[in-house]
Amino acid sequence: MPMVTVSISPQQAAGIRAAVDNGGYASSSEVVREALRLWDSARKLGEIKADLLNDESVASGGRCVADMFADHEAQRRRSA
Template sequence: MANVEKVSVALTPEMATMMRQAVEAGEYASASEVMREALREWKLRRTERQRALDELGRLWDEGVASGPPVARDEAFIRIKSELDAKLGKHATR
């Protein structure tokens, strides 16, 4: 593998055992492969977490821009009235 940098990683005994077992079972050719896959998964989780935070921020901004808050019961009454009007029915409670 070209352009690699060797690093030292300290693992708990349990993690080291798991890594050795995965290599011995043939799931990976080496401990380095185990670590590379672990780092790829870590990077993917970090990317997904950032996307989720960005989406949460976008939704937050959308909510703030939508105007002042409305009480739950008032909002449900308004939504029900709007749906009833769209369906051509009279609002009932």
């Protein structure tokens, strides 16, 4: 698997550590991979919406990935 180095905020790093420490994820890499999958899904959904409505503002006016990830985490906690 390719290695990529990124910089994140201290709050983001703490959130990743907490997700692993709470047992929701096995590793930091797992958290980041899931976040990237959500980002990719959101991006694709935005593109589909824009194509369907032929409106460029739809793609940029959607929810941010952080909100989607927070919703996903809340749903995981509820179903655990």
